[in-house]
Amino acid sequence: xxxxxxxxxxxxxxxxxxxxxxxxxxxxxxxxxxxxxxxxxxxxxxxxxxxxxxxxxxxxxxxxxxxxxxxxxxxxxxxxxxxxxxxxxxxxxxxxxxxxxxxxxxxxxxxxxxxxxxxxxxxxxxxxxxxxxxxxxxxxxxxxxxxxxxxxxxxxxxxxxxxxxxxxxxxxxxxxxxxxxxxxxxxxxxxx
Amino acid sequence: xxxxxxxxxxxxxxxxxxxxxxxxxxxxxxxxxxxxxxxxxxxxxxxxxxxxxxxxxxxxxxxxxxxxxxxxxxxxxxxxxxxxxxxxxxxxxxxxxxxxxxxxxxxxxxxxxxxxxxxxxxxxxxxxxxxxxxxxxxxxxxxxxxxxxxxxxxxxxxxxxxxxxxxxxxxxxxxxxxxxxxxxxxxxxxxx
Numbered sequence: 001x002x003x004x005x006x007x008x009x010x011x012x013x014x015x016x017x018x019x020x021x022x023x024x025x026x027x028x029x030x031x032x033x034x035x036x037x038x039x040x041x042x043x044x045x046x047x048x049x050x051x052x053x054x055x056x057x058x059x060x061x062x063x064x065x066x067x068x069x070x071x072x073x074x075x076x077x078x079x080x081x082x083x084x085x086x087x088x089x090x091x092x093x094x095x096x097x098x099x100x101x102x103x104x105x106x107x108x109x110x111x112x113x114x115x116x117x118x119x120x121x122x123x124x125x126x127x128x129x130x131x132x133x134x135x136x137x138x139x140x141x142x143x144x145x146x147x148x149x150x151x152x153x154x155x156x157x158x159x160x161x162x163x164x165x166x167x168x169x170x171x172x173x174x175x176x177x178x179x180x181x182x183x184x185x186x187x188x189x190x191x192x
Numbered sequence: 193x194x195x196x197x198x199x200x201x202x203x204x205x206x207x208x209x210x211x212x213x214x215x216x217x218x219x220x221x222x223x224x225x226x227x228x229x230x231x232x233x234x235x236x237x238x239x240x241x242x243x244x245x246x247x248x249x250x251x252x253x254x255x256x257x258x259x260x261x262x263x264x265x266x267x268x269x270x271x272x273x274x275x276x277x278x279x280x281x282x283x284x285x286x287x288x289x290x291x292x293x294x295x296x297x298x299x300x301x302x303x304x305x306x307x308x309x310x311x312x313x314x315x316x317x318x319x320x321x322x323x324x325x326x327x328x329x330x331x332x333x334x335x336x337x338x339x340x341x342x343x344x345x346x347x348x349x350x351x352x353x354x355x356x357x358x359x360x361x362x363x364x365x366x367x368x369x370x371x372x373x374x375x376x377x378x379x380x381x382x383x384x
Contacts, residue, residue, distance in 0.1 A: 159351030187379030
């Protein structure tokens with residue numbers, strides 16, 4: 001039933017197919033995305049697409065995987081605060097500049113579906129590996145205790161942005177990135 | 193085309209319809225939820241359901257609105273830390289005890305759709321009003337500076353839980369609620 005996987009990462013027309021997938025996702029959302037639609041929009045035969053990706057979730061996961069939209073640059077700014085602000089700002093840009101926001105909502109919409117939820121989990125693990133040096137450097141500098149769990153810091157900061165922009169659908173005030181980073185690093189409680 | 197709205201909040205069989213909606217959502221997820229399915233499961237005529245809720249999103253929003261699953265109890269524990277732990281623990285329970293988790297994923301899946309995203313926004317605003325006394329009391333006690341924005345605190349704490357459980361799909365270590373509340377209140381940075 002399964003064809004043997006070819007060499008390379010997709011059919012010759014992969015770029016056109018990925019691009020059509022993003023276009024249609026932005027236009028119609030997750031529920032409006034169909035392989036038939038991608039075939040028509042990319043002018044690639046439907047059976048070619050199905051030969052590589054058996055479902056729309058598989059196609060969407062592959063599209064996100066190769067997309068630059070979800071890429072992260074981790075720079076060494078010399079301080080934990082600066083490094084974290086750099087990462088959080090990229091999360092904000094990813095979710096506010098289209099097609100990133102639409103793609104993120106589509107991925108959230110697929111959390112009920114094994115194929116897509118697996119992709120989202122893998123995506124987060126990959127990012128956690130990219131972000132790891134930030135925390136290693138901070139611990140070497142003595143800015144962070146050895147026992148601080150980096151995943152908790154990412155949950156707090158990335159979670160705040162996702163929750164505010166996607167769930168609460170509230171605007172981002174100026175200086176919000178700096179405010180949440182400072183809250184997590186120095187705390188909100190007044191020392192009285 | 194539109195019937196005048198009747199008195200009351202739904203048809204006589206509303207409870208059965210809501211209950212069938214939650215059942216089918218847990219069983220089949222958002223995409224598998226249909227008004228036809230709810231009609232069959234609740235044994236209420238399809239046209240009766242459509243008369244009250246013109247779409248599955250409208251029905252789902254009404255179901256969530258009246259559901260106890262999403263209720264929040266805000267107790268005065270005497271300290272900001274205790275009050276926040278109480279609220280965060282309820283978010284954890286909501287997202288980990290079914291049908292809460294499935295409902296939350298269904299709501300996230302509908303963020304692309306005006307009807308459901310409007311409901312999610314209203315739900316968050318309602319909760320923010322319920323949580324407001326926590327921050328007012330903390331400011332009166334001198335635990336929190338006057339200019340701290342409560343929505344940021346909720347973004348950080350609720351965001352961390354949503355992000356960890358739904359997006360990253362990672363387990364919750366013991367003491368996680370306390371750890372994120374303490375991080376936000378006292379900060380993670382080592383004073384060196």
